[in-house]
Amino acid sequence: MSPSPAQESLFQAWLEEHRGIFVKVSRSYAHSETETGELQQEMLFQLWISLPRYAGQAKPSTWIYRVCLNTALTWRRGTQRRERRIEPEADISLLAADAANPAESAGHRDLLDQLYAALQAMPLSERALVLLMLDGLAYREMAEVTGLTENHVGVALTRARKHLALLLKGVTDELE
Amino acid sequence: MNWSDYEAIWKRQEMPVGACADPATLKETFEAKRRKLAATLFGRDLMEAAAGVAVAGAFAFMWWKQGKAGWPISLAIACILWVTGFFIKERIRTHRNQLGSDAPLLAKLEAEIAELRHQRRLLFNVGTWYLAPCLAAILIVLATILLNAPAGVLAGHRSLIVGFFGGYIALVGLFFWFVWSLNRRAVRKQIEPRLEELERLQQSLISSS
Numbered sequence: 217m218s219p220s221p222a223q224e225s226l227f228q229a230w231l232e233e234h235r236g237i238f239v240k241v242s243r244s245y246a247h248s249e250t251e252t253g254e255l256q257q258e259m260l261f262q263l264w265i266s267l268p269r270y271a272g273q274a275k276p277s278t279w280i281y282r283v284c285l286n287t288a289l290t291w292r293r294g295t296q297r298r299e300r301r302i303e304p305e306a307d308i309s310l311l312a313a314d315a316a317n318p319a320e321s322a323g324h325r326d327l328l329d330q331l332y333a334a335l336q337a338m339p340l341s342e343r344a345l346v347l348l349m350l351d352g353l354a355y356r357e358m359a360e361v362t363g364l365t366e367n368h369v370g371v372a373l374t375r376a377r378k379h380l381a382l383l384l385k386g387v388t389d390e391l392e
Numbered sequence: 393m394n395w396s397d398y399e400a401i402w403k404r405q406e407m408p409v410g411a412c413a414d415p416a417t418l419k420e421t422f423e424a425k426r427r428k429l430a431a432t433l434f435g436r437d438l439m440e441a442a443a444g445v446a447v448a449g450a451f452a453f454m455w456w457k458q459g460k461a462g463w464p465i466s467l468a469i470a471c472i473l474w475v476t477g478f479f480i481k482e483r484i485r486t487h488r489n490q491l492g493s494d495a496p497l498l499a500k501l502e503a504e505i506a507e508l509r510h511q512r513r514l515l516f517n518v519g520t521w522y523l524a525p526c527l528a529a530i531l532i533v534l535a536t537i538l539l540n541a542p543a544g545v546l547a548g549h550r551s552l553i554v555g556f557f558g559g560y561i562a563l564v565g566l567f568f569w570f571v572w573s574l575n576r577r578a579v580r581k582q583i584e585p586r587l588e589e590l591e592r593l594q595q596s597l598i599s600s601s
Contacts, residue, residue: 218423228415236407262493264422269492279494286493286500289593327401341597344497350402362597363496372597377395384398 219267226276227267231260234280237351241281244335244347245288259287274360278353281361285344334383342376349373437483444476451533464536468529475525482514501594508587515575515583523568530564 219227238256246252263283270279335343348358355366362369448469455465491503514521534557538546546553 218426224415224419231415239407240405260418261422261425264418265426266492266494269494282496283493285497286495289497289501290504290590324401324404328405331398331401339596340593341497350399352399352403361496363498363500364597380398381395 217268219264223267223270226270227264230263230276230280234277237277237280237284240347240351241284241288243332244343245291245340247336255288255291258291259284262287275357278357278360281348281353285347285361289340289344330384334380337383338376338379342372342379345369345373346376346380349377437480440479440483441476444472444479447529448472448476451529454533454537458536458540461540462536464532468532468536471525471529471532475522478521498594498597501590501597505587505590505594508583508590512579512583512587515579518575519572523572527564527568531561534561 238259242252242255242259246255263280266283274282335346338346344362345358348361353361355369358364358369358373359366364372451465451469451472455462455469458465486507489503489507491500493500495503538553538557541553
């Protein structure tokens, strides 16, 4: 089923408003610039084909996170299958994550790179939770995205935060 | 540094600006891709159903040519239609059970794992639900043709006919063995590694809590 004209407008608005979600998720789950672009395209495509099911009950950001994380979690496994099935589509370079903003200081960029490197070293599921936490989602929203209970999210996050802190220990030491 | 510092760094990251693709191009590309995917899936389903119906039709023609004595061929037709029905039932089940990417992560993982386990079971048992009925159908048709052949024909060319049918059955057997081993290989090389990967992911999501 194709999205309706209203859903198409919604899609366009989301691309602007929630662009950060695509960039952050793809950068956390892909290992190269090419992969980041491919993953972004796949997430956008999944969002497009899921749109007709969006009933407006969930917050757009929560819903987009679900689509993006589901895509990212199963993406590597599906790459070969997709390549066999679908020819390469038009170049969609709308969310280039490498477009460094001159306003960002070099120090801040380094720290951010290290944060992403630490995220990539985490297990896929912990990575998803930390991403949601860093983006400021409430436990209830994280539970909606993951399907876990709020209590479980809390426990899992405590563990994931410890893990992240351990991975960033070198950075922390340098700064202290 | 503490957690809130990390959060601050994260939230301060700048998003690329002004690099948005033309929405019309996006729509066109995604719609073309969606249509292609839908057409591929529909084409595959149609092929599977059409192949079964075509073979059943060919058997029905043979039955008609054989006359009343060709009645055992009806059993062969039933076997083929059973396999076709099984394929269709499986496709409907898969479409119904499929969860979209907008489902919660855990639910989506569970659905994918359940589907993979089901596929593994099907591929392991391909001999029972696919190869055996097809082989039975072919044997029934051959036996009916042989039994109904005029006595003179059989007497004159017995060794030739036996050789032909024997070779044919051997070829069919070889082909079925090939299909069976392909399925086993698919389970070993594709389904099981993917299943393990998803089960690990599911476990980590559950056990991390």
